[in-house]
Every structure is written in structure tokens, then in C-alpha cells.
Amino acid sequence: MVSVTIPAGTKAVDLSSTGHPLSWYEALLLSGVEAVFLDSLSPGVATDIANALAAGLTVNLFQGYYTPAWAIPSEATTRAQQIVRLAQQGGLPAKATPPVVLWLDLEACGNVPASAIFPWVTNWGQVVQSGGYDAGVYVGAGQPLTGRQLYDIPTITHYWRSASKVPDVATRGYQILQGAWNQSFEGVPVDYDTIQADRLGSLPVGVALSAGPTNAVVAQLQQQVTQLAQQLQNVQSAQSQVQHALTTLQQQLATTQQDVAALQAMVTAIKHVFAN
Structure with a gap:
């Protein structure tokens, strides 16, 4: 003591x-x-x-x-x-x-x-x-x-x-x-x-x-570590969600580009018909 x-x-x-x-x-x-x-x-x-x-x-x-x-x-x-x-x-x-x-x-x-x-x-x-x-x-x-x-x-x-x-x-x-x-x-x-x-x-x-350090100080530090770990987990989860959303947008963009190309091909074909 x-x-x-x-x-x-x-x-x-x-x-x-x-x-x-x-x-x-x-x-x-x-x-x-x-x-x-x-x-x-x-x-x-x-x-x-x-x-x-x-x-x-x-x-x-x-x-x-x-x-x-x-x-x-x-x-x-x-x-x-x-x-x-x-x-x-x-x-x-x-x-x-x-x-x-x-x-x-x-x-x-x-x-x-x-x-x-x-x-x-x-x-x-x-x-x-x-x-x-x-x-x-x-x-x-x-x-x-x-x-x-x-x-x-x-x-x-x-x-x-x-x-x-x-x-x-x-x-x-x-x-x-x-x-x-x-x-x-x-x-x-x-x-x-x-x-x-x-x-x-x-x-x-x-x-x-x-x-x-008293047990109270140790307990407070442990609590802070737990909170920081949770915050890190939340950030990582948010990053994963952002990455998923970005991938989805890229896929949607690729699909849109394909649709645009198909429409352009149709327009060209129609023009060719009228030209003849």
C-alpha cells in the first residue's frame, strides 16, 4: 500500500x-x-x-x-x-x-x-x-x-x-x-x-x-480502445459499401454504353435504308 x-x-x-x-x-x-x-x-x-x-x-x-x-x-x-x-x-x-x-x-x-x-x-x-x-x-x-x-x-x-x-x-x-x-x-x-x-x-x-494507473484508468483506456476499434470497423464497412456502390455504377455505365452503341447502330441502319 x-x-x-x-x-x-x-x-x-x-x-x-x-x-x-x-x-x-x-x-x-x-x-x-x-x-x-x-x-x-x-x-x-x-x-x-x-x-x-x-x-x-x-x-x-x-x-x-x-x-x-x-x-x-x-x-x-x-x-x-x-x-x-x-x-x-x-x-x-x-x-x-x-x-x-x-x-x-x-x-x-x-x-x-x-x-x-x-x-x-x-x-x-x-x-x-x-x-x-x-x-x-x-x-x-x-x-x-x-x-x-x-x-x-x-x-x-x-x-x-x-x-x-x-x-x-x-x-x-x-x-x-x-x-x-x-x-x-x-x-x-x-x-x-x-x-x-x-x-x-x-x-x-x-x-x-x-x-x-488505477483500474479505473485501465478500464477507461480499454473502453477507448474498444470504441476506436468499433469506429475503425465502421469506417471499413463504409469503405466496403462505397466500393460496392462504385462497382455497381461502373456496371451500370458499361450497360448504358452498350445500349447507346446499340441505338447508334440502329440509327445508322435506318439511315442506310432511307438512303437507298
Whole structure:
């Protein structure tokens, strides 16, 4: 397993459920999705990590929110240690190059003010960094930080924009854009996301089985080859039809020339009769 930078334009999904077989992730890949964001707190997430990787997807982990935790400063450390431990158990390499990003779901903060959320998230990011990972934030509804405050968090360098109305992150912007949310893929609730470079040129980093082309890329190339082969076959078929039509015209022309010659002979014979 290696860390990989996720290219701009990559289609992704995030989901909170687990227990999905390899075949489900393979179907997801065939649909054009190349990366998945899994909730580290979902039971059995390590198995889903393995299945998603085996299918050829790039895998990322986020930590779902728990509203009561925002009011307890020590929970930042506890929850950060938790996602680091789960990432390690899932095989996500620590201190990789480039560093793998672990994501915090920042939303539904209740009445906890920005003055408390800012140090909470800062501490969470510091613990994640100490564990050998980069820290990122999913900016959801019901969080109190402004775009400037989000950028100023010293331990956060990756931002993911939810489908809700949220502030733009000052200077840096977002690396992930959540689009259609609360959708269904083969009966499983998912949200769809798109990867982009932020305004500083940074991209999110996940893990894959290898750093080579993903199965999705290979599948797309195979599809393109199939389409080109079909187009070539169509061209060859069209050429054959044109050649057949040309041959038919040549035959018709030859017949017409014979008919003209016969008519000319008849006219000559008639003239000869009248001349005598």
C-alpha cells in the first residue's frame, strides 16, 4: 500500500456505512468513481478498506462528527488518537511521501463558539500530524469558523467543501467539492465528490495498492480502445459499401454504353435504308 496524490478531476464518493463486499466496490469503480472516503468510526472499516483497495480504488479516511465532543477540549486528543489508530490498523502508511491525509468532519457544533472550536481543531490536527499523517477538515453545516479562521488553523492544510452553504476558505480554498449528496449506489447511501487543486496548487492524498494507473484508468483506456476499434470497423464497412456502390455504377455505365452503341447502330441502319 502506498500514498498517492489524487488527480484533479477524479470522481469520488463518501459514505458512512461499511460491510460492503469487493463486488460492490468493483461496480463503483466501473461506474467511473476512482476514490472513496470511508468513515473511520464505522464498524469493520478495515475490511472495507481492503475491499476498496482490492477493487482498484484510492482510499481515504474521515472521522464522522459527534456533537457532544465539541464542547470537551480533551476529546480533540482522544478522537485524533482514535483515527490515527484506525488508520494504522487499516494499513494506511504513516510518515509516507506524500503524507496521507486524515479528515475531520467539522459540522453540527451545537452552541460551541469559534473561540473553542479553533483550538479544538488545532489540537486534533497536531495529534494527527504527530501520528505521521496530514490533517484535513470537511467543512459542513453548523460550524462557527469563518473562511479566514479555517485557513488560520496552523495544523490544517487540506479542506473539503460540503454541499451545504459554507464559507470559502481564505487564500487556499478547497481540494474536494461535495456535489450530489444523499444519493444511492446499488442501494447504499453515498455522496458524490470531485477532486480539484486548491488555490495553492495542493491536492488530497490517499492510499492505493500501487502507484501505477488505477483500474479505473485501465478500464477507461480499454473502453477507448474498444470504441476506436468499433469506429475503425465502421469506417471499413463504409469503405466496403462505397466500393460496392462504385462497382455497381461502373456496371451500370458499361450497360448504358452498350445500349447507346446499340441505338447508334440502329440509327445508322435506318439511315442506310432511307438512303437507298
